[in-house]
Amino acid sequence: MRKAFKSTLALGSLLVAVLASQSSAFASGGYSPDASSVNENSHSLWIGAWITAGVVGVLTAILILWPVFFHRKKNEDFPRQTQYNVPVEIAYTVIPFIIVAVLFFYTAKAETKITHIDKSPAQHSIHVNAIQWSWQFTYDDAANKPTVTGTPDQTPVLVLPQGEKVRFTLTSNDVVHGFWIPEFMIQMQTLPGVENHLEFTANKIGEFPGRCNILCGRAHSQMLFKVKVVSPADYQTYINSVKVA
Ligand SMILES: [Cu+2]
Numbered sequence: 001m002r003k004a005f006k007s008t009l010a011l012g013s014l015l016v017a018v019l020a021s022q023s024s025a026f027a028s029g030g031y032s033p034d035a036s037s038v039n040e041n042s043h044s045l046w047i048g049a050w051i052t053a054g055v056v057g058v059l060t061a062i063l064i065l066w067p068v069f070f071h072r073k074k075n076e077d078f079p080r081q082t083q084y085n086v087p088v089e090i091a092y093t094v095i096p097f098i099i100v101a102v103l104f105f106y107t108a109k110a111e112t113k114i115t116h117i118d119k120s121p122a123q124h125s126i127h128v129n130a131i132q133w134s135w136q137f138t139y140d141d142a143a144n145k146p147t148v149t150g151t152p153d154q155t156p157v158l159v160l161p162q163g164e165k166v167r168f169t170l171t172s173n174d175v176v177h178g179f180w181i182p183e184f185m186i187q188m189q190t191l192p193g194v195e196n197h198l199e200f201t202a203n204k205i206g207e208f209p210g211r212c213n214i215l216c217g218r219a220h221s222q223m224l225f226k227v228k229v230v231s232p233a234d235y236q237t238y239i240n241s242v243k244v245a
Contacts (some may be wrong), residue, residue: 035208036184037165037201038114043185045110052103114186117197122167124235126158130170130177130190130212133219139239140169146242152222158210159228160202161235170196178214181227187213202229 029050033043073079127138134150137158150156160166170179172190180187188198212223230238 031185032183032204035202035204036181036186037203038184038186039203041110041113045106046185048106049103052099056099114200115198117167117199118165122165122199124161124164124166125169126160126166127169127171128158128179128190129173130179130216130223131173132175132217133223135210135223135225139242142239142242146239148242150225152219152224155224155226157226157228159230159235159238161232162202162205162229164232164235165199165201168198168200170198175216176214177212177216177223179210180213181208181210183208184227189214202227205229205231 029043029047031039031043031046033039125140127136127140129136129138131149133152135156135158136147136149137156138145138147148156148158168179170188170190171194172192174192176192177190178187179190184200184202186198186200188196190196206229208227208229210225210227212220214220216223
């Protein structure tokens, strides 16, 4: 018993040490609050949802553990059975409803901002087309509309200008795929026969992984791409250097 207590204590201290060493990553929920214009709206929602889940989780654990420790069977008598406690039933119906309504409100508010498309055209326009099993990026900015087509063996690179808004048109050649850049807290489905639109600004220079996040068939896990955020000048140089497909 003492040994079990000691090893639990050791495990607990190890966990605290790991969390402390990762404190900034832990505090930001594993995501950057400003990597893109989407993060600026998604990040607070993400953290808020975790805090809500934490509070609900701790309260639920207390409600479960309380009777376990303080209402243990003291004699052989069958305990008094109760039912139809109306105030309790109303409370456990109304409280979750309020929690869901509040989460829904903040989700809908953030989503409206994230999916907002300005009437005036964005500074840049890129067409993303998903194909089994890779991605095609067409830079509509350049007059010759150069296209980069990837394969599972040659993952394509999506080059974006730092600090400038890009309007994405998302389509699919075959089945439903999901255009996902985890670092930018954004995912949107690409649907055959439908054009989806999304606008955002990448704020930080660097390379970030991109993936398909809808199970779309045999080689779904190989639908990888790389996002490379460069300065606006380097972006112009890049799109002028891409060969027309
Ligand atoms: Cu896919």
